[in-house]
Amino acid sequence: xxxxxxxxxxxxAVFLPALSSFYGTYVGKQRFDQYVDQNRxxxxxxxxALEAMNWLSxxxxxxxxxxxxxxxxxxLDTTRHSPKDDMVRDTEKMNRDGNILVGDSGGxxxxxxxxxxDWRAGATCANADKxxxxxxxxxxxxxxYSMGLDIPSWVVHDEKAxxxxxxxxxxxAVEATKFNNEYFIANRxxxxxxxxxxxxxxxxxxxxxxxxxxxxxxxYCDDTQYPTNHFxxxxxxxxxxxxxxxxxxxxxxxxxxxxxxxxxxDWMHFLGxxxxxxxxxxxDVQRAVRANYNPTxxxxxxxxxxxxxxxxxxxxxxxxxxxxxxxxxxxxxxxxDKKYFNxxxxxxxxxxxxxxxxxxxxxPISEHMRMMDICHYGPGMLxxxxxxxxxxxxxxxxxxxxxxxxxxxxxxxxEANRQYDAGVMPGMxxxxxxxxxxxxxxxxxxxxxxxxxxxxxxxxIYFMDIIGxxxxxxxxxxxxxxxxxxxFTEV
Numbered sequence: 001x002x003x004x005x006x007x008x009x010x011x012x013a014v015f016l017p018a019l020s021s022f023y024g025t026y027v028g029k030q031r032f033d034q035y036v037d038q039n040r041x042x043x044x045x046x047x048x049a050l051e052a053m054n055w056l057s058x059x060x061x062x063x064x065x066x067x068x069x070x071x072x073x074x075x076l077d078t079t080r081h082s083p084k085d086d087m088v089r090d091t092e093k094m095n096r097d098g099n100i101l102v103g104d105s106g107g108x109x110x111x112x113x114x115x116x117x118d119w120r121a122g123a124t125c126a127n128a129d130k131x132x133x134x135x136x137x138x139x140x141x142x143x144x145y146s147m148g149l150d151i152p153s154w155v156v157h158d159e160k161a162x163x164x165x166x167x168x169x170x171x172x173a174v175e176a177t178k179f180n181n182e183y184f185i186a187n188r189x190x191x192x193x194x195x196x197x198x199x200x201x202x203x204x205x206x207x208x209x210x211x212x213x214x215x216x217x218x219x220y221c222d223d224t225q226y227p228t229n230h231f232x233x234x235x236x237x238x239x240x241x242x243x244x245x246x247x248x249x250x251x252x253x254x255x256x257x258x259x260x261x262x263x264x265x266d267w268m269h270f271l272g273x274x275x276x277x278x279x280x281x282x283x284d285v286q287r288a289v290r291a292n293y294n295p296t297x298x299x300x301x302x303x304x305x306x307x308x309x310x311x312x313x314x315x316x317x318x319x320x321x322x323x324x325x326x327x328x329x330x331x332x333x334x335x336x337d338k339k340y341f342n343x344x345x346x347x348x349x350x351x352x353x354x355x356x357x358x359x360x361x362x363x364p365i366s367e368h369m370r371m372m373d374i375c376h377y378g379p380g381m382l383x384x385x386x387x388x389x390x391x392x393x394x395x396x397x398x399x400x401x402x403x404x405x406x407x408x409x410x411x412x413x414x415e416a417n418r419q420y421d422a423g424v425m426p427g428m429x430x431x432x433x434x435x436x437x438x439x440x441x442x443x444x445x446x447x448x449x450x451x452x453x454x455x456x457x458x459x460x461i462y463f464m465d466i467i468g469x470x471x472x473x474x475x476x477x478x479x480x481x482x483x484x485x486x487x488f489t490e491v
Contacts, residue, residue: 028086242468341378
């Protein structure tokens with residue numbers, strides 16, 4: 001029996017685990033060879049290669065139909081087999097008709113200077129031209145929804161990245177994004193031909209240039225200008241994904257600009273949003289939009305935290321959703337000692353008995369794991385490169401804990417929404433005099449655009465207390481400032 005998290009989703013905003021290619025490699029390669037020795041795999045995960053770790057398959061120990069995958073991690077050559085990408089590529093290994101895959105275009109890699117080239121609008125550059133074409137083909141081949149290839153405005157604040165991309169001014173980032181959008185619109189397969197639906201990505205690192213960015217790119221979602229190939233929804237980046245004041249303004253403008261229509265613009269994705277309180281906040285926004293503007297809109301958000309935490313030696317132990325308190329995924333370093341290499345105790349029992357963790361909430365991945373499944377190397381044992389390392393973990397240890405963290409993160413998001421609906425409020429959204437959901441409903445049910453914007457303005461001080469998940473500097477950005485410890489509590 002698997003834990004079907006898809007059936008527990010209700011009408012909440014949808015969390016998308018941002019799949020790591022490291023994790024995907026284990027699922028993909030095990031399909032074609034004995035990438036992981038059978039004796040190395042915990043008993044409850046054996047029998048179907050490593051499909052038990054694949055939440056997109058009905059063979060997984062937990063099932064969840066939504067996932068985001070980035071072009072920045074992928075082999076973009078669709079003509080050759082890529083085991084690390086097989087988890088999202090191989091439609092026969094998953095219920096493709098039921099799963100919803102969202103593709104990220106790799107704009108982050110451009111803004112970090114990783115995809116080098118002259119990305120300025122109209123520039124002659126073989127590297128950029130090749131990558132642009134590959135990304136479009138890759139997205140059109142495998143994904144239901146995909147980000148347009150945006151150039152985030154924050155590229156201009158990184159000297160190396162700015163040099164590697166040839167983008168030195170915010171207006172150049174906007175023009176480059178428009179150039180990519182026009183290329184995608186002209187060359188996309190088209191959703192009627194089985195291609196992806198594209199999301200118009202909005203960037204900007206303060207209110208002013210976020211509004212200017214929107215004015216420059218909004219027409220790509222306009223079906224009067226692009227009757228058959230307009231973009232199909234919105235990707236919220238930069239200040240647009242972490243500043244609730246700006247987000248509410250943006251949605252009001254979208255509605256009154258005719259760019260949030262049912263059947264035409266039915267998906268809105270918030271990039272890199274991991275703060276637990278925002279799972280409930282975005283559910284409130286989705287419900288209010290559905291009730292007043294667009295009954296078929298889905299709001300989604302993603303993060304890679306389950307994978308990044310493991311890479312940093314951290315594991316999710318439990319989740320805190322107490323009334324009028326900070327809501328967090330609690331995490332800490334976990335067992336890593338060679339003395340456990342032949343320890344057959346359940347992982348939960350060993351960690352609690354030995355004082356490694358004071359509390360541990362099992363996942364379908366961890367519930368039958370033994371101490372020796374994570375602490376694989378014993379004293380004197382050599383690793384894959386023929387050396388004795390300091391850690392007791394091998395690479396598969398990381399994959400197992402990543403799977404545990406993914407389930408824990410999805411479950412936490414859903415449990416946060418369940419608690420919120422039951423009246424338990426996070427401190428960030430709690431007030432004796434007003435509730436966030438009431439404000440949002442008032443904003444979107446107001447009879448005019450001007451009235452909606454006036455309600456937002458009157459609540460601007462309240463919005464300042466709603467901490468975002470990224471730090472930016474600019475007008476009204478206090479509510480977008482956070483650090484790692486605002487998301488996690490380490491013990």
